[in-house]
Every structure is written in structure tokens, then in C-alpha cells.
Amino acid sequence: MQAYEFINNMIPPLKFTDKVKMALSWMEEIRTNVLPVVHEGQFRGLVTDEQIYNLNNPDLTIQEVEMESEACFVYKDKHIYDVLRVASEFQSNMVAVIDREGVYHGVITLEDAISAFADTLSIQSQGGVLILSMYMTDYSLYEIARVIESENAKILSSFISNDPLDDSKIKVTLKVDKSELRHIKATLERFGYKVIDHYQEEPSTSGEHDRLGNLLRFLDI
Template sequence: MIWQNLIDKTLQPLDISNSISEVKSVFKTSTFNHLPVFKKGVFKGSINIDDLIDLDKDAPLSEFKYLIEVFYAEAHKTNLDLIHEFANHQTNMLPILDQDKNYIGVMKLEDVLDLFGESPFVANEGEVMILRKERTKFSFSEVAQLIETLNAKLSGMYVSYLSKDVVEITVKVEHQSINEILQTFRRYDYQIASEHPEDLFTEDLKEHSDYLNKYLDI
């Protein structure tokens, strides 16, 4: 299912002429921490429930325009674009506009996360690895090629950390021997930032460390 099919068009709108008391009443009927605000039917932004606490309940919202945050997503964006907007604005409600900036409805954070959870990266069985390498030496195509040469199935990968010098990616694969994959990546100068019980390299290091400690204790 595409996320556009889940746009909620039933949310009760707030008008900038509403009193703070009226705005709070609308919040009580929803589970959102933001609600969209309109002026004569035109979308103006969203108001956060936490910003209403100390305001005069009889004053109109228009007296507090500086509290209205302008954020939204356009209907042609992807699931990941939406998640980025949710995170940036710490909201569980995202206004959706068309290409002409006309208001369509809102997306709920829970619906977008549910869709993301249905993606192969999350839903498929497999092992998740975190690989780290120098940024100038990193290549997505190399990662995919190494996985394919081992007859493993790649469910997805994304950049989970990025700095000037280092890139870290999270990869999910389906393969019977994760140890074989880990050793292959090490041979190509990738560091393994995740822990895996099947990782014989880690087990070997532990055995050597234990042996060294015993030797030093003699």
C-alpha cells in the first residue's frame, strides 16, 4: 500500500480566529501533539499543544502567530521523506499539501511507521549488519556485489552514520552463514560495528585474549 492512501481528510480544522480555549478543546479530541491551522480555509502552519499552556484562554490564536510552525510534506514524497519530516519537527502529525501547496489532509506517524514495517528491509527474515569504512573508499555497488558473490539475498541497506572521514551503513541480508559474509567484508577492509554470536573472528580474538591473560598470570 502507498502512503497516499492513508491520508486522513477528516481532521477537524483550526482557524486562526479560534480562541485558545477552543483550540485546547480540539486537542482534547485528538492524539496529536500538533494540529494544522487555517485562515479562511488557507493552510498557515501547525500549532503545538505544549505552546498553549500559559496563553490567555480567551485570546484568539491570531495573537500568537509566532507560535505557528510551518512544516508539511508534499503528496509526491516518499515514506522516508515523511519520516525525516516527522523527526525534524518532533511531531506525530504531518500536513500533506499538493503541488500547488493546497491542503489535502494529514498523515499520522503511526501509519507511516506501519508501512515502513511492512517493507522487505524490516519484514523479511535476515541478519542485520553494521559496516564501517573510510568514506573515500566506500561504495554501495561493492557492498552489493560482495553479498551477491556469496549467493546471499540483500533485503536493503542505508547510511546510518556519516562523517567527513567515515561512513557507516546498516545492511540486512538473508544467508545461512553470516560468518562467511563478515569475513568477506573484513578482507575488503570493512569494520564490523555490530555484534554477531556466529562471528568466529570475534570468538578467535576472545580465545587469544584469554590465552594471553593466562600467560601473563603465570
């Protein structure tokens, strides 16, 4: 799942010589509010429709617009995880893809990245999601897995994030292969783990909405 596999070829890059009114026309046509800017084969940043509207001069060229998010890129051999990380870091719906020589190859939209992640086996598999809160020094996936496996369940995927309610702790989000979580939750708590939330998934019919919902629950968004 390397980044170059998910480049969206429908999104054209802007050149320094392009007029901003053309950029707005492209944005409207492909229904986006941001486009990449490329000069001499190098990624130079992103331009948003808000920037252009604030300038209030349709005859300006892209070169005259102050570029944003020049570091909003990933190398083409990076994993799709890195695309999601960079998109989150820059609060952007689009991430550029370049090679190790800095040559621009295209962009990946946040929607494409989420769809790619949602298509992974661990997200689509039926099961449940548990969210634990703990200190980083107490985190051991091996020990957590051992407790969960004692209930004849397995961890399909795990995800660590900062606990917004306590900077000294982390949240550990676990996808397990069992939909019934009552016994697993009780066993974890018996071993001293704090389970702050859980989601028991029902068998679903298929569809993009179901996969996206599973992903957002997994990431605890």
C-alpha cells in the same frame, strides 16, 4: 507509497478563528499534542499544547498563537521516506501534506509513517541487519553487494546515515535475506569493511511490535 495515501483523516485542522481552548479539547480527544493550522486552504504551521498552556488564556484565537514549523510539510506525491525525513528534521509527530499549488490535504502522523514503512517487504522479510562504518568516498553499494552475494545472500534494503562518532564517516545499514550473519560478517571484514554492529533476527510470530522493532533496528534508532 506516496504521501497522500497515508493521510490521517481523523485529525482535524484548526482555523485562525478557533479558540485555543477548543484546540486543547480536540488534542485531548484524539490524544495528540499538536494540530495543524489551515487558513484559506493553505497550511500555516503547527500548534502544540505546550504553546497554548504557556499563553495561559483559553479565550485567545489560534491566529494569536505564533505558528511553529510552517515548513513541516511534504508534497502529496512525495514518498513516505520524505515524511520520515521531514518529521525528523522538525522533531515533529505530525507532517502536513499539500499539493504543488500549496493547498492543504491533511496530515500524516509519525506513527502512521513508521507503520507504512514497516509494512514494506524488506522490513517484514526475515533476515539480519549489518551496520558498516566507512568514508563516503569508499562507499559503493555495488561492491558491498558483490561481497555479500559471494556468501549466497542478497541485500534487501540499505540505509545511509551520518556516523555520530565521526563526522567524516557514514554508517551503512544493510538488511540481508540471511539470519545467520557470521560468515557474511567475516567476509566483509576480510575485504576491509568495518562491521560495527549486527542483528540476527529470529523467526517471529507477527504483530505490530515485531514489525516496529525490525524497523527501528534497520534504521539504527
